[in-house]
């Protein structure tokens with residue numbers, strides 16, 4: 004079942020598949036295996052899941068850093084892969100991606116200002132003076148003092164470096180930014196600052212974010228909607244309040260309950276579901292429901308039939324045979 | 335499962351005095367660098383009682399790891415000097431001989447790290463590595479070592495240990511490797527286990543398994559745990575006491591519940607406030623302005639002063655770790671007059687309050 008592309012979709016993903024050949028070339032890892040969703044203009048769309056579930060792969064596919072092996076990704080209803088080469092190149096500037104490690108994204112031998120200018124120069128945008136002005140605007144926007152421009156990455160703190168990376172992405176005035184674990188490497192007292200910056204930029208510039216993280220507290224703070232990913236597929240998608248307070252899928256429930264809570268013992272409750280084992284290999288995923296090897300409610304049918312991706316409540320999607328039954332029992 | 339049983343964490347859990355297993359006093363670590371000698375940490379004081387679980391928290395670079403390493407004298411070789419004392423069950427680890435240290439390390443105090451792969455030798459089976467530790471320290475026979483290794487692997491939750499014991503580290507998943515590391519570190523029955531970010535590289539569902547395991551093992555074998563982490567949630571779930579470090583110093587030491595409910599140091603309170611768990615959804619997150627001062631440019635007096643909204647004249651004076659009663663300690667001379675918010679004040683309006691009652 005595929006949801007209809009809504010008019011307000013900046014990105015529409017339909018039955019997306021991304022496969023990688025293993026290094027011995029004997030098998031294919033289906034990193035993303037049949038995922039469909041829309042990202043609405045101006046929203047923050049969160050994706051959570053354990054490592055190896057395929058989050059980064061989706062993020063890279065969304066900005067065409069890698070090519071889908073099946074399905075389609077539309078930007079504003081149009082397939083960028085059908086565009087002529089030049090148009091495709093300039094189109095891509097509207098869709099940026101930022102990764103976790105600012106050190107990997109910044110050239111240690113380039114000054115901060117040259118790093119911020121680089122995308123503009125590659126795009127040959129405007130005159131030299133205009134490019135400089137745009138770079139300065141972007142630095143100002145993310146709260147970096149302009150005199151930092153002459154420094155090198157190693158002379159900046161982690162939070163400042165991540166701001167440089169954000170400024171760099173902003174120079175091209177994108178419509179959407181995929182943020183892949185962008186605060187994971189930052190210290191707790193700085194993390195809040197960077198999250199506040201993302202929220203402020205969204206308000207002022209009308210940006211759309213796809214926010215990828217394994218941190219539940221972060222994703223539920225910043226997102227309007229959350230998708231939960233497991234072994235290459237979405238298992239649940241819905242409004243943040245619903246997914247994080249009334250989760251429909253057993254995996255989402257386990258994920259939420261595993262989150263360590265910084266609360267005194269009297270407030271932490273005793274409803275922890277400790278999952279057994281770890282996420283299976285995507286080379287040979289379990290048949291039927293992929294979560295069944297760790298699901299406390301699994302029944303025979305879960306091994307035989309892949310659960311449908313269905314809209315169980317308005318705007319709230321889930322893939323579990325028994326999500327509509329109390330206690331997930333088949334009867 | 336014991337996971338849902340919050341540990342006993344009243345103020346009486348705070349250690350100190352004669353019954354301490356380990357007493358650290360005035361510990362300071364200096365490194366030689368190209369810029370001269372750096373004082374990386376100083377004036378570190380704390381105690382750990384037998385079987386107690388103590389969380390050491392603080393931001394990157396505040397000195398958690400090197401404090402842990404100094405206890406086992408595993409500091410990098412550009413060490414310029416170690417000040418103070420580390421009394422462990424009658425021996426001063428800061429000044430004892432290398433031979434004495436070798437008899438303690440791995441046997442009476444063990445340590446595990448964030449990345450278990452780096453601590454496991456890829457060319458030996460996991461069974462061999464665990465059994466060797468035991469044989470080196472106790473001289474038991476090969477057969478007995480294997481038996482006890484199997485038993486230990488079972489205790490740390492490795493399914494069918496008879497099959498796993500002859501596996502090489504690369505054949506195991508990340509969570510299993512960390513279990514093997516825990517098995518190796520506990521095989522000699524140490525009195526203290528130092529765990530440096532043992533779950534940071536793991537997924538949250540696996541992290542929950544490992545934390546539960548550490549808590550259970552510490553309870554059943556009365557092994558004290560010194561858990562180094564930057565995650566306040568991990569401390570709340572696992573430990574009885576929380577020591578907060580800032581810029582190379584201990585700034586607060588309290589029972590976990592006390593520290594979370596009513597932090598006495600403005601930095602601890604600021605950290606709690608900045609957690610997204612405890613703020614209303616989509617709202618602006620409170621943050622601590624500025625950044626940690628550089629080791630090379632430490633201010634006099636309170637090291638948190640430049641970022642503290644409660645700073646007044648007098649804060650530039652040297653701050654001692656003051657006794658705040660009930661076994662609590664805090665490095666802020668204003669602690670009595672400040673009434674700082676903790677997790678409770680925030681959580682009531684935050685999404686986490688809803689999480690607590692569902693599903």
Ligand SMILES: Nc1ncnc2c1ncn2[C@@H]1O[C@H](COP(=O)(O)OP(=O)(O)OP(=O)(O)O)[C@@H](O)[C@H]1O
Pocket residue numbers: 365366367372374392393394395396397398399400401410411412564629
């Ligand atoms: N070999 C060394 N030479 C010089 N300085 C060092 C050395 N090792 C650590 N330091 C410094 O000592 C301080 C404390 O380091 P430590 O590794 O204990 O931090 P940490 O609190 O464990 O941080 P993290 O959370 O990032 O692991 C840092 O400022 C670090 O740069």
Ligand SMILES: Nc1ncnc2c1ncn2[C@@H]1O[C@H](COP(=O)(O)OP(=O)(O)O)[C@@H](O)[C@H]1O
Pocket residue numbers: 023024025032033034052053054055056057058059060061285
């Ligand atoms: N370039 C690649 N070559 C081979 N396998 C890959 C590649 N990139 C990702 N994978 C595999 O695809 C799966 C999903 O990876 P990824 O999207 O990085 O997950 P996540 O970001 O959720 O941690 C993993 O099993 C990973 O090992």
Ligand code: SF4
Pocket residue numbers: 252253254292293294295296298299300301302305310322323324325326331
């Ligand atoms: S379909 Fe079956 S195995 Fe999958 S989540 Fe639902 S109950 Fe569990």
Ligand code: SF4
Pocket residue numbers: 599600601636637638639640642643644645646649653665666667668
């Ligand atoms: S001593 Fe002063 S500056 Fe330091 S934490 Fe206390 S009030 Fe703030």
Ligand SMILES: [Mg+2]
Pocket residue numbers: 058059
């Ligand atoms: Mg990733």
Ligand SMILES: [Mg+2]
Pocket residue numbers: 398399400530
């Ligand atoms: Mg460390």
